[in-house]
Amino acid sequence: MMSVVPVSYYLVLSAILFGLGVIAFVFKRNIITIFMAIELMLNAVNLAFVAFARAHNQLDGLVFVFFVIVVAAAEAAVGLAIVITVYQNRQTLNIDRINLLKF
Amino acid sequence: MPILDHLWIIIALPLLGAALNGLLGKNCSKPVVNSIGIGSIALAFLTAMEAVREFAQLSPEQIPWIRNYFTWITAGIFKVDFSLQVDQLTVVMLFVVTFVSLLVHIYSTGYMAHEDGYYRFFSYLNLFVFFMLTLVLASNVVLMFVGWEGVGLCSYLLVGFWFLKQSAISAGKKAFITTRIGDLGFTIGILFLFWTFHSVDFVTVFKQAAGMPVEAFGPAGVLTGISLLLFIGAVGKSAQIPLYVWLPDAMEGPTPVSALIHAATMVTAGVYMVARMNPLFSRAPFAMFIVAMIGALTAFFAATIGLVQTDIKKVLAYSTVSQLGYMFLGLGVGAYASGVFHLMTHAFFKGLLFLAAGSVIHAMGGDQEMPHMGGLRTKIPITFWCMFIATLAIAGIPGFAGFFSKDEILEAAEHSNLWFYWLGLLGAGFTSFYMFRLIFLTFFGEPRYDEHKVHVHESPYNMTVPLICLAILSTVGGWVAAPHLVGGTEYFDKFLSPVFAAYAPAQGDTVTRVLNPELLPPDYTAPSAGMDLLHALTGMPVIIALLGLLLAWWFYIKSPETPKKLAQSVRGLYTLVLHKYYIDELYNAVIVQPLLWISTNVLWHVIDEGAIDGTVNGIGRGMRESGAHVRQIQSGNARSYATWVVIGAVAVTVLMLGIWGMVR
Numbered sequence: 001m002m003s004v005v006p007v008s009y010y011l012v013l014s015a016i017l018f019g020l021g022v023i024a025f026v027f028k029r030n031i032i033t034i035f036m037a038i039e040l041m042l043n044a045v046n047l048a049f050v051a052f053a054r055a056h057n058q059l060d061g062l063v064f065v066f067f068v069i070v071v072a073a074a075e076a077a078v079g080l081a082i083v084i085t086v087y088q089n090r091q092t093l094n095i096d097r098i099n100l101l102k103f
Numbered sequence: 104m105p106i107l108d109h110l111w112i113i114i115a116l117p118l119l120g121a122a123l124n125g126l127l128g129k130n131c132s133k134p135v136v137n138s139i140g141i142g143s144i145a146l147a148f149l150t151a152m153e154a155v156r157e158f159a160q161l162s163p164e165q166i167p168w169i170r171n172y173f174t175w176i177t178a179g180i181f182k183v184d185f186s187l188q189v190d191q192l193t194v195v196m197l198f199v200v201t202f203v204s205l206l207v208h209i210y211s212t213g214y215m216a217h218e219d220g221y222y223r224f225f226s227y228l229n230l231f232v233f234f235m236l237t238l239v240l241a242s243n244v245v246l247m248f249v250g251w252e253g254v255g256l257c258s259y260l261l262v263g264f265w266f267l268k269q270s271a272i273s274a275g276k277k278a279f280i281t282t283r284i285g286d287l288g289f290t291i292g293i294l295f296l297f298w299t300f301h302s303v304d305f306v307t308v309f310k311q312a313a314g315m316p317v318e319a320f321g322p323a324g325v326l327t328g329i330s331l332l333l334f335i336g337a338v339g340k341s342a343q344i345p346l347y348v349w350l351p352d353a354m355e356g357p358t359p360v361s362a363l364i365h366a367a368t369m370v371t372a373g374v375y376m377v378a379r380m381n382p383l384f385s386r387a388p389f390a391m392f393i394v395a396m397i398g399a400l401t402a403f404f405a406a407t408i409g410l411v412q413t414d415i416k417k418v419l420a421y422s423t424v425s426q427l428g429y430m431f432l433g434l435g436v437g438a439y440a441s442g443v444f445h446l447m448t449h450a451f452f453k454g455l456l457f458l459a460a461g462s463v464i465h466a467m468g469g470d471q472e473m474p475h476m477g478g479l480r481t482k483i484p485i486t487f488w489c490m491f492i493a494t495l496a497i498a499g500i501p502g503f504a505g506f507f508s509k510d511e512i513l514e515a516a517e518h519s520n521l522w523f524y525w526l527g528l529l530g531a532g533f534t535s536f537y538m539f540r541l542i543f544l545t546f547f548g549e550p551r552y553d554e555h556k557v558h559v560h561e562s563p564y565n566m567t568v569p570l571i572c573l574a575i576l577s578t579v580g581g582w583v584a585a586p587h588l589v590g591g592t593e594y595f596d597k598f599l600s601p602v603f604a605a606y607a608p609a610q611g612d613t614v615t616r617v618l619n620p621e622l623l624p625p626d627y628t629a630p631s632a633g634m635d636l637l638h639a640l641t642g643m644p645v646i647i648a649l650l651g652l653l654l655a656w657w658f659y660i661k662s663p664e665t666p667k668k669l670a671q672s673v674r675g676l677y678t679l680v681l682h683k684y685y686i687d688e689l690y691n692a693v694i695v696q697p698l699l700w701i702s703t704n705v706l707w708h709v710i711d712e713g714a715i716d717g718t719v720n721g722i723g724r725g726m727r728e729s730g731a732h733v734r735q736i737q738s739g740n741a742r743s744y745a746t747w748v749v750i751g752a753v754a755v756t757v758l759m760l761g762i763w764g765m766v767r
Binding site for chain 2: 022025026027029034095096098099100101102
């Protein structure tokens with residue numbers, strides 16, 4: 001019988017990916033990179049969903065994953081449009097320089 | 104029964120007139136405003152008279168005739184219907200209110216012809232008639248209260264009609280606020296009434312009250328309590344001691360208003376209310392005693408002030424207060440019909456006196472001071488004769504309206520309590536004196552005005568015709584209650600008797616007997632107009648009225664210097680009375696000034712500025728200051744926001760893990 005990879009492995013991998021995403025989200029300055037960090041976090045969560053779905057033999061997790069993918073796609077469409085507009089207006093994608101909205 | 108089934112038409116017509124004139128009158132010409140104002144009242148008068156004609160065909164079982172139009176309030180067992188009622192008392196009031204209103208409206212077209220806000224005046228007057236008719240037609244005490252407050256509102260609006268005049272504004276406020284004190288008592292009385300009977304409908308309440316015994320003489324007892332509280336309302340509205348102070352000031356309003364509201368109708372609302380509530384009062388001898396006492400004291404006290412006033416309208420104002428006192432005296436000694444009878448005759452002759460005084464003022468070009476008049480008899484003969492007839496009526500000269508009604512009241516008082524009788528009698532003498540003083544000062548003697556400056560002229564016909572109508576009623580109006588021996592039939596007493604007899608306490612329990620049992624023969628029944636002719640004609644009221652006439656004649660025709668000498672010799676007393684016993688000053692010092700002080704120094708500067716403003720401003724300031732710190736977080740740097748999000752997420756995770764751990 002094939003040995004089964006324990007669910008905790010997947011979770012650790014998911015946590016590492018999510019942590020990397022968080023770190024990139026906080027520390028990177030380019031908006032597109034930050035965007036990719038968000039995608040990384042979403043997919044880390046997807047991985048956890050899939051792992052749990054498999055471990056419990058239930059479909060709920062998979063359904064959630066599809067929702068996340070749909071939302072991520074929509075978010076990418078809107079987000080990239082915003083990125084383009086920002087660049088057209090400010091000629092920069094440095095997040096630290098896009099700081100007009102403050103007190 | 105076309106009108107009796109649609110009683111609402113009677114009160115809707117004046118309301119329609121008020122709305123039309125109030126909303127559209129500004130852009131209409133005077134004839135249009137006149138037709139709307141007078142037309143609505145004339146139609147209301149005609150429909151009311153048609154209702155009376157139909158009422159006369161009802162059988163006794165159908166009275167009181169009640170029509171329910173819709174339910175106004177329901178809350179649990181508390182239910183108020185918009186329902187109107189007609190019985191004999193309502194019929195009397197309907198006639199008085201609509202008829203006098205109609206005459207006053209016609210008169211106003213002459214008197215107010217040159218005033219600004221002409222349409223506004225007629226709109227207010229119509230509104231007043233609407234509320235007054237609501238008051239008298241209401242079949243439950245809450246709807247009656249609506250009319251009661253409504254007439255107070257119109258009184259305020261009309262007293263302050265010349266709103267650019269400071270004194271008129273103050274008088275309006277005084278009238279409104281003083282009556283409001285009484286209304287508080289009325290309101291609490293209504294609450295107690297409902298609490299006791301679980302209903303506010305007159306018929307339901309009275310049927311229950313009829314099963315209750317006459318209460319012992321004393322302030323305890325639920326019927327006594329309710330009656331006294333209701334009477335406080337009447338004291339405010341009908342200007343009795345101690346709340347009479349607003350009525351003389353209300354003379355700041357236009358004279359037709361004084362005639363209609365402050366003499367003929369609104370101020371008698373208190374009398375009407377007590378008469379309406381007679382089943383309760385009849386079982387509360389202590390309340391009856393208080394009613395009679397306040398009435399007798401007011402009748403006497405106000406008459407003394409009237410003796411020395413020089414403003415023609417002020418004399419009539421104190422006279423009104425005094426005459427209202429007689430009505431309450433009549434009610435208080437159990438002679439309800441006599442009180443209501445005096446209400447009716449008073450509406451005729453006092454309305455006439457005010458309208459005639461308005462005509463005099465009109466002729467004098469606005470001057471109201473009697474010392475500036477004199478010798479007007481030949482200049483304005485119609486006004487003179489009408490006013491003279493009214494004076495004969497109010498003084499109680501036999502044959503005129505006031506004689507019958509006042510005599511009935513004094514007769515009843517004599518059988519109840521001699522103190523009340525003597526107060527009333529003295530007051531009647533004073534009444535005769537100050538009224539003839541007014542006549543002599545105004546119409547007799549040498550003119551004391553500058554004939555080159557003041558162009559005295561008789562009023563136009565639209566002012567004199569109402570005077571003549573009222574003069575006729577002041578003459579013959581009393582005969583409806585004339586006793587048998589002078590050829591009358593006591594029609595008025597018999598007509599009203601169902602209202603007052605239906606729920607009266609059993610015979611032998613009558614209030615008068617409870618008040619003063621030793622004065623009454625055991626077979627004494629309720630006082631009526633049926634009295635001996637000889638007794639009436641030579642009775643004390645007539646003698647004392649003639650004495651007053653003679654004294655006035657002596658003082659103001661025969662030897663005009665006597666009053667001055669008399670005033671000199673008793674200067675202290677004279678000054679006291681001239682300044683109305685300093686009651687206004689007393690109220691000002693004891694009530695108004697402390698209230699002002701508390702309002703300014705406590706309610707305004709401490710409570711309002713300190714507590715309320717302080718709280719509101721403090722919250723605002725706190726928000727602003729904390730916001731100044733919190734807004735530092737919004738730096739504009741998206742990465743710092745991201746850091747906050749991460750920190751928040753971590754914090755929530757840790758918290759949930761901790762809670763989970765604890766739960767487990």
